[in-house]
Amino acid sequence: MDMFERSVDFLNTILWDYLLIFGLIGVGIFMTIRLKFLQFTRVFPALKKMVVDIVKKKPVEEGKMSPFQALSTAVAAQVGTGNIVGVATAIAAGGPGAAFWMIVSAFFGMATIFSESVLSQKYRETKDGEVTGGPAYYIKNGLKSKNLAMFFAVTCIISLGIVGVMVQSNSVAGSVSSAFGVPVVATxxxxxxxxxxVLMGGMERIASFSEKVIPVMAGLYIAGSAAIVVMNIGNLIPAIESIFLGAFSPEAIGGGVLGVTVQQTIRFGLARGLFSNEAGMGSTPHSHAVADVPHPAEQGFTAMIGVLISTFIICLSTVMVNMTSGSYDVGMSAAEMTKNATVMTQNGFATGFGSFGGMFLSICLSFFSLTTIVGWYFFAESNVKFVFNSKAKTLNTFKALALTALVIGTMIDATFVWKLADLFMGLMAIPNIIAVFMLSRETRAILDDYDNCVKEGNVHWDYEYQDLAEEEQTSRKPVLRKGIGTTMIK
Incomplete structure (x- = not known):
């Protein structure tokens, strides 16, 4: 067992310290350039449109989600314990400057997640009356590689639907038990x-659960964090200065006591940013694939909002709580602080809320973990449909397996299970990165098609034609105006 654990550690080091850091950031930079820095021009118009759609409550076609429901399900998975405990660990191990590089990775991740979303829309399929999609589908139908698609699907099922569920349930049980004294069995x-x-209600109930819980959950944590920052407003400017100074000269923070190098600062910041918003990981496209939108690009813009929420807002909230409250102690070495990273944010809230601070954080952690379980299960189920061709009996068996994993997760030491989750998440990201890069021309063509549609005043993508079998497409060429959903489906 000890040898197996060392092997997992070795593989994780190769994956997360080298392959994925360069692969995820590299594809993000590449797509940012190819898509002409769409982060600057598309996010806030999409945010405005989403608010309008929520107010109007447009009806959604059966077997699909509304754009907001798809975003909520994606954010449910993106926002987890990593946004609190993981971010605290990043600034403990990499110094305050890690927060700067976390934002850099999120900026480039927006282009990646746009690409994943539009590809999942283009190559989605309909099974048993429900739309389904994700990387396995655009790898199979876009790259024409069924083996690579199957590899992604299997690793996704294991990492999110089984191992991932175990570590999240462990976080909930441990947090509630320590903060409220509730027995683990009861939790x-x-x-x-x-x-x-939630799961027995299928896609409809998962979507309804996500759109109701996510805004409350995120709003509660952001409001609590803002309150701590306001209580310590005198430390805000010094905290911001230490973030920018520490990004390029970490030894200048605390007179070099931290013992952190620039390489470590960049590594921990980039890794945490990528892990927090899951851009390029291949997870969130599963929810964006089922969104009911007139054009794939529109859901791509919406997907970018998820990165804004998970990293730019929630992760930064955690950073500022730790930096302004004084729970981040520059007098300690990075090694010492990393050991205490789990309680660092808890101490930050305790400075303002007293004993209630620990309870407040426990409530937030519990909801974060709960929504992540639901989101990750939905993503895993999409791949079960891919591997087993959507048989009802198989899906029910998988639900039972996921719930069993949830129960087991509350009874074990999650340290090694987290390592396994990291390993399988890393493995599933590799084929997704390859697909995003290889299909980048199609992504750009979809964006250009959308812009042409806007110019002509008719935003439309011929999903009905897209869903036809390839031989039917050949015999039924649609006669549509140039630019109206025809660029990629001819």
Whole structure:
């Protein structure tokens, strides 16, 4: 067992310290240039449009989600314990400057997640009356590589639907037990019943759960963080200065006591940023694939909002709580602070809320973990449909397996299970990165098609034609005006 654990550690080092850092950032930079820095021009118009759509409550076609529901399900998975504990670990190990590089990775990640979203829309399929899609589908149908698609699907099922569920349930049980003194058994029972109720309702209930819980969950944490910053407003400017100074000269923070190098600062910042918003990982495209939109590009713009929420807002909230409250101590070495990273943010909230601070953070952590379980399960189920061709009996068996993993997760030491989750998440990201890069020409063509549609005043993508079998497409060439959803489907 010890040898197996060392092997997992070795593979994770190769994946996360080298392959994925360069691969994810590299594809993000490449897509940013290819898409002409769309981060600057598309996010806020998309945010405005989404608010209008929420107010109008447009009807959604059966078997699909509304754009907001798809975004909520994606954010449910993106926002987890990593946005609190993981971010604290990043600035503990990499210094305050890690926050700067976290934002850099999120900026480039927006272009990546746009690409994943539009590709999942273009290559999605309909099975048993429900739309489904994701990297496995655009790898199979776009790259024409069924083996690579199957590799992605299997690793995704293991990492998100089984191992990932275990570590998230462990976080909930541990947090509630320590903060409120509730027995782990009781917490497990409530969690299992809640998750089972949501999952048994299928896509519709998962979407409804996500769109109701996510805004409350995120708003609660952001408001609490803002309150801590306001209580320590005198430390805000010094905290911002230390972030920018530490990004390029970490030894200048605390007189070199931290013992952190620029390479470590960049590595921990980039890694945490990528992990927090999952851009390029291949997870969130599963929810964006089922969104009911008139054009794939529109859901791509919406997907970018998820990165804005998860990293630019929530992760930065965690950073500022730690930096302004004084829970981040520059007098300690990075090694010492990393050991105490789990309680660092808790101490930050305790400075303003007293004993309630620990309870507040526990509530936030519990909701973050709960929504992540639901989101990750939905993504894994999309791949179960891919591997087993969407058989109802198989899906019910997988639900039972995921709930079993949830229960087991509350009873074990999650340290090694987290390592396994990291390994499988890293493995599933590799084929997705390849696909995003190889299909980048199609992504750019879809964006150009959307712009042509806007100019002509008719934003439309011929999904009905897209869903036809390839031989039917050949015999039924659509007669549509140039630019109206025809660029990529001729």
């Amino acid at each position: 497990t029972a409530v969690l299992a019943v809640t998750v089972a109720f």
